[in-house]
Amino acid sequence: xxxxxxxxxxQAADSLESVLVAMTNLPDEASAIKVAxxxxxxRVAACVNRLAPCQSEYWWQGKLEQAxxxxxxxxxxxxxxxxxxxxxxxxxxxxxxELIAWPLATGLPAYLTWVQNEATGxxxxx
Numbered sequence: 001x002x003x004x005x006x007x008x009x010x011q012a013a014d015s016l017e018s019v020l021v022a023m024t025n026l027p028d029e030a031s032a033i034k035v036a037x038x039x040x041x042x043r044v045a046a047c048v049n050r051l052a053p054c055q056s057e058y059w060w061q062g063k064l065e066q067a068x069x070x071x072x073x074x075x076x077x078x079x080x081x082x083x084x085x086x087x088x089x090x091x092x093x094x095x096x097x098e099l100i101a102w103p104l105a106t107g108l109p110a111y112l113t114w115v116q117n118e119a120t121g122x123x124x125x126x
Contacts, residue, residue, distance in 0.1 A: 020102065021102055022076055024058060024071070024098055026093070027094070029053075039091075041045035046114060047075045052070075055069075056069045076101075
């Protein structure tokens with residue numbers, strides 16, 4: 001690899017190939033594993049990090065709630081976001097799943113290229 005592959009460079013945030021980090025929370029470890037696997041098998045994200053459980057506090061149907069949840073961080077592209085959302089809607093057990101995404105301002109070029117090459121929405125043979 002060349003030095004330029006290790007120097008962070010800005011991304012064009014409006015490009016369909018720009019990399020996004022998306023996040024959702026699941027009610028238990030089994031759901032987190034299931035959703036992570038579905039996202040990866042659909043190839044709508046290059047990587048899913050299953051994080052340690054956390055305590056969430058939120059308003060739901062007029063009441064203040066508290067729950068333990070398992071966060072997922074998913075690296076995808078702007079082009080694949082709609083497909084990622086479709087997988088989350090289909091696989092997530094919540095009526096209204098949290099799904100948010102934000103663009104990366106910059107990143108290691110080799111890593112960003114890897115995400116773009118892997119989050120294709122098309123299963124690869126082999």
